[in-house]
Amino acid sequence: MSFDFDEIIDRQNTDCVKHDGMKLFLNAEECLPMWVADMDFKSPPCIVDAIKKRLEHEIFGYTIRTDRFFNSIVNWMQKRHDWEIKKEWISFSPGVVAGFSIAIENLTEPGDSLIIQSPVYFPFFQTIISTGRKVIYNQLKLENGRMTIDFDDFKSKLSPNVKMLLLCNPHNPGGSVWKRNELEQLAELCLANNMMVISDEIHADIVFSPSKHIPFASLNKEIGEKTITVMSHSKTFNVAGLTTSFVITQNAEMLKKFNKGLHIPHLHMGNIFGTEALIAAYEQGEPWLNELLAYLKNNIAFLDNYLKNEIPILKLIVPESTYLLWIDCRALKMNSKELNEFFIQKAKVAINEGSMFGTGGEGFIRINVGCPKAIVEKALNQIKIAVNNI
Ligand SMILES: Cc1ncc(COP(=O)(O)O)c(C=O)c1O
Known part of the structure; x- marks a missing residue:
């Protein structure tokens, strides 16, 4: 090593x-x-060096994110996840929880119901509750030592008030990497019930072969239109304290609504060192x-x-x-x-x-x-x- x-x-x-x-x-x-x-x-070291280099400039004023930031994400998605995205589909988020919170607040209405698959990372239900939405629990099953989705239960929970699935892909806790057939079944059910999907894919890069991460939005164009993906290099490269993440969606209307929520409190400004770290990670961290x-x-x-x-x-x-x-x-x-x-x-x-x-x-x-x-x-x-x- x-x-x-x-x-x-x-x-x-x-x-x-x-x-x-x-x-x-x-x-x-x-x-x-x-x-x-x-x-x-x-x-x-590539991240530490990039941050040191930026630090040596000794001025840390407001910054913009240039093409390098967006291109490094586009290339990483292609290289690691076989996902072809466009840089226009990307927006910034200070964190993944911040990203899905902004998406929930700006894409759904108070009183709407959202499905989560428990047990799950606790901000999933905390955020839904604190934004005045309702949580619908689709509890995972433990089958042959693997956490799996209970599709019958999922179907039974659907109603017109269920507007969104907050998906954890891969799943925390339990570490299931959802397989294509599992994701396709979910996509079909969400489309049939006219639901949007937020896919939290923060753990996408820490996947052990032979499992392979499949971005939910990459399944097909139709589900891509209904999905906003929240991702980050933060878990993978151990830089969570630099509060830099991003969202991806091909749906321009959804992105516009997300950006409105991001811009009102000026959360789009971000963190200089987080930007440097992301570029270094995706360009050189493999x-x-x-x-x-x-x-x-x-x-x-x-x-x-x-x-x-x-x-x-x-x-x-x-x-x-x-x-x-x-x-x-x-x-x-x-x-x-x-x-x-x-x-x-x-x-x-x-x-x-x-x-x-x-x-x-x-x-x-x-x-x-x-x-x-x-x-x-x-x-x-x-x-x-x-x-x-x-
Ligand atoms: C599924 C999932 N989403 C989001 C986060 C936190 O992301 P952030 O710190 O960027 O809000 C974690 C952290 O453990 C997580 O497991």
């Missing part, structure tokens, strides 16, 4: 949520931080990403084997995507509060307890293995001791 993912970097006292926010948000002390979805690896994927895959396999051999009461839902692992802890027979306390106070591993991801999350935890393998091993040893002491 040309990049060192084994290096243990002290992130304490850098004001990072994952390490320095543990006490504040989880009441966790002296825990291994394996919750918030960022990684404990350095960002790729070798680093390929090595990252191999490293993460190894961490996941290590955890899976460790559970099977040493803590068989816990079962990994082997992910097709993401470094956020969904672990079935139902055999421990603990409620949500007990599970949380068990991992944080007894095992001293800061995790996300499953019920925070909504219906279907009870009895599960989400653990982040975007860190050196030695940390994963330490966490597993601590969990094993805690389980043996029950």
